[in-house]
Amino acid sequence: MTATHASLTETIAALDQRYVLPVYRRQPILFVRGEGARLYDEFGNAYLDFLAGIAVCNVGHSHPKLAQRIAEQAAQLMHVSNFFLTEPQARLALKLCERSGMEKAFFTNSGAEACEMAIKVARKYANAVKRTPDYEILALEGSFHGRTMGALSATMQAKYQTPFQPLLPGFRALPRNDLDALHAAFSERTAAILLEPIQGEGGVYPIADEYLRAARALCDRYDALLIVDEVQAGFGRTGRWYAYQHAGVTPDIVATAKGLGGGFPIGACLLRGVAAEVLQPGEHGTTYGGNPLACSAALAVIEIIEEEGLLENAQRVGDYLQARLRALQDEGAPIHEVRGRGLMVGVELSQPIARTVVQKALERRLILNAVGETILRIVPPLVITPADVDEAVGILRQAFAEM
Numbered sequence: 001m002t003a004t005h006a007s008l009t010e011t012i013a014a015l016d017q018r019y020v021l022p023v024y025r026r027q028p029i030l031f032v033r034g035e036g037a038r039l040y041d042e043f044g045n046a047y048l049d050f051l052a053g054i055a056v057c058n059v060g061h062s063h064p065k066l067a068q069r070i071a072e073q074a075a076q077l078m079h080v081s082n083f084f085l086t087e088p089q090a091r092l093a094l095k096l097c098e099r100s101g102m103e104k105a106f107f108t109n110s111g112a113e114a115c116e117m118a119i120k121v122a123r124k125y126a127n128a129v130k131r132t133p134d135y136e137i138l139a140l141e142g143s144f145h146g147r148t149m150g151a152l153s154a155t156m157q158a159k160y161q162t163p164f165q166p167l168l169p170g171f172r173a174l175p176r177n178d179l180d181a182l183h184a185a186f187s188e189r190t191a192a193i194l195l196e197p198i199q200g201e202g203g204v205y206p207i208a209d210e211y212l213r214a215a216r217a218l219c220d221r222y223d224a225l226l227i228v229d230e231v232q233a234g235f236g237r238t239g240r241w242y243a244y245q246h247a248g249v250t251p252d253i254v255a256t257a258k259g260l261g262g263g264f265p266i267g268a269c270l271l272r273g274v275a276a277e278v279l280q281p282g283e284h285g286t287t288y289g290g291n292p293l294a295c296s297a298a299l300a301v302i303e304i305i306e307e308e309g310l311l312e313n314a315q316r317v318g319d320y321l322q323a324r325l326r327a328l329q330d331e332g333a334p335i336h337e338v339r340g341r342g343l344m345v346g347v348e349l350s351q352p353i354a355r356t357v358v359q360k361a362l363e364r365r366l367i368l369n370a371v372g373e374t375i376l377r378i379v380p381p382l383v384i385t386p387a388d389v390d391e392a393v394g395i396l397r398q399a400f401a402e403m
């Protein structure tokens with residue numbers, strides 16, 4: 001018998017199992033390299049990535065320009081604290097405000113922190129302008145805003161909230177896309193409404209443009225803040241910088257993260273009007289937020305998106321993806337509905353087989369994601385081509401055929 005050596009994958013899997021807190025259901029695959037829409041394991045197998053690190057790697061994996069900017073900035077200056085000026089932060093704030101229609105930026109390290117900040121602004125605003133202390137922040141059923149206690153309190157899904165009771169008081173859930181319920185919920189007590197323009201973790205449910213416009217009008221009427229969580233749908237994914245731009249509304253506060261850094265951790269809370277005047281020096285902060293390294297990464301991401309026309313690509317290839325998926329449905333695949341915008345697409349299956357489909361696709365080296373038992377979430381890098389879509393749809397067809 002010859003002695004066999006453990007592969008790197010096996011070695012790392014053993015370490016992971018022994019030492020990493022098991023809060024994630026991990027696939028036993030070790031990726032060692034990425035390029036564009038492909039990830040490579042240690043054996044050189046290429047996987048087509050239609051998950052993009054959960055809607056993060058919008059410019060593709062290890063884009064040379066992004067990698068170079070990060071390396072240059074790291075060699076020059078990584079971190080100095082928010083007690084001092086830094087060039088990348090101010091320049092990034094300008095670019096984000098120009099592209100979002102907002103007026104000020106506060107930088108965070110994650111999406112949850114951007115939502116936390118928005119909630120704090122809404123609370124301080126309400127404490128100042130609402131005559132009643134029992135004001136409410138409205139949020140939608142099926143929402144997801146993050147795992148920190150404030151963001152979790154606005155995440156209206158029992159599976160995330162129940163184990164961590166008690167939550168922050170003052171949040172109220174509304175059924176999504178129900179205009180009557182929206183109108184009925186607003187009153188002088190309403191401090192803010194927080195919503196995702198397309199619910200991601202909740203199952204890729206688009207919120208109607210009409211609903212967003214009604215929320216804007218009600219916020220104006222009742223002195224409430226419209227907070228849009230663009231952490232997943234934002235930064236080009238739907239074919240515009242921000243998904244609310246399709247509806248022609250301007251929020252008071254925007255939470256953004258994920259695609260913003262293209263893989264480097266950075267988020268931001270963008271504010272305008274009265275919302276931008278709420279917090280005063282010393283009332284909020286974070287050590288790493290907006291450091292030169294993270295902001296240089298985001299600046300490079302913006303340049304890449306613009307130079308490579310990735311907003312247009314997300315729209316065009318996203319439309320093609322939806323058309324191909326509907327054709328698959330017409331062929332008899334167990335698809336109930338295809339929905340979404342640009343390259344944020346949900347496939348609702350007619351049977352509870354989403355996790356099995358994801359597994360079968362993975363065996364054929366296509367990375368997909370299931371949100372729940374019946375919904376596939378497709379959020380590839382914005383650089384994918386129609387040929388990538390054809391390949392992915394071909395693999396999906398085979399996966400369905402086997403079931």
Ligand SMILES: Cc1ncc(COP(=O)(O)O)c(C=O)c1O
Binds near residue numbers: 196
């Ligand atoms: C819409 C939305 N908001 C907030 C978050 C939380 O972001 P993070 O995981 O960076 O804290 C997520 C993450 O999936 C999200 O999809």
